[in-house]
Amino acid sequence: MIELYAAGTSNGMRARIALEECGLAYRFHAVDLAKGENRTPQFLAMNPFGAIPVLKDSDGPGGKPVLISQSTAILLYCAEKSGRHLPQDPAARPAMLEALMRASTDLTPMFGAVTLASRMKESHPATVAEFKSRMQGQFKTWDGILAAQRYAASAELTIADLSLYAGYWRTKGALPELVAGNPNLERWAGEMAARPAIQRALKL
Numbered sequence: 580m581i582e583l584y585a586a587g588t589s590n591g592m593r594a595r596i597a598l599e600e601c602g603l604a605y606r607f608h609a610v611d612l613a614k615g616e617n618r619t620p621q622f623l624a625m626n627p628f629g630a631i632p633v634l635k636d637s638d639g640p641g642g643k644p645v646l647i648s649q650s651t652a653i654l655l656y657c658a659e660k661s662g663r664h665l666p667q668d669p670a671a672r673p674a675m676l677e678a679l680m681r682a683s684t685d686l687t688p689m690f691g692a693v694t695l696a697s698r699m700k701e702s703h704p705a706t707v708a709e710f711k712s713r714m715q716g717q718f719k720t721w722d723g724i725l726a727a728q729r730y731a732a733s734a735e736l737t738i739a740d741l742s743l744y745a746g747y748w749r750t751k752g753a754l755p756e757l758v759a760g761n762p763n764l765e766r767w768a769g770e771m772a773a774r775p776a777i778q779r780a781l782k783l
């Protein structure tokens with residue numbers, strides 16, 4: 580059985596989207612970050628960094644248990660376990676990995692920087708404005724990419740799309756002005772949002 584410990588953030592949703600899209604059965608444990616549930620001894624025993632998401636699989640490779648954190652590592656784990664959403668052609672892998680990392684490691688940390696700087700006691704308007712403008716630039720570039728191809732890495736839907744959608748969904752919910760004005764991104768997002776697995780994942 581798979582257990583997922585997560586919250587409704589982009590990192591948490593990236594893991595949940597992964598499980599739903601890969602058709603893997605799991606039990607969801609909501610972690611309340613505001614209450615510090617990610618800092619309890621039990622949670623830190625699963626991830627000493629005190630961050631969600633964390634996935635526990637009692638039936639990992641070779642029947643051995645797996646404990647894994649990092650949303651993109653979880654995404655790859657689910658894709659490999661299920662055999663879904665990874666390009667079959669090895670020649671398509673570099674583009675998929677590039678798009679995956681760009682979606683996971685560029686957008687989401689910037690969203691984190693914006694929310695953190697906005698919540699700090701001292702105000703940091705220039706920092707917030709800089710990260711917002713960088714995020715806007717990222718979405719604009721994705722819009723150009725999605726004008727030329729249907730999905731994030733190619734004509735095929737891959738885990739790069741699942742990662743990008745988690746970041747897009749979270750940004751659109753909190754800072755819609757950063758994703759606005761990008762018709763190709765909107766076309767792609769509409770297609771992603773219509774997927775039943777994505778709809779299940781986002782229903783908390």
Ligand SMILES: N[C@@H](CCC(=O)N[C@@H](CS)C(=O)NCC(=O)O)C(=O)O
Pocket residue numbers: 588589590591612617629630631632648649650651
């Ligand atoms: N790179 C990690 C980031 C994980 C992360 O920062 N999780 C946040 C929520 S989105 C968290 O648990 N923060 C709690 C804290 O830092 O106290 C991933 O992709 O999973």
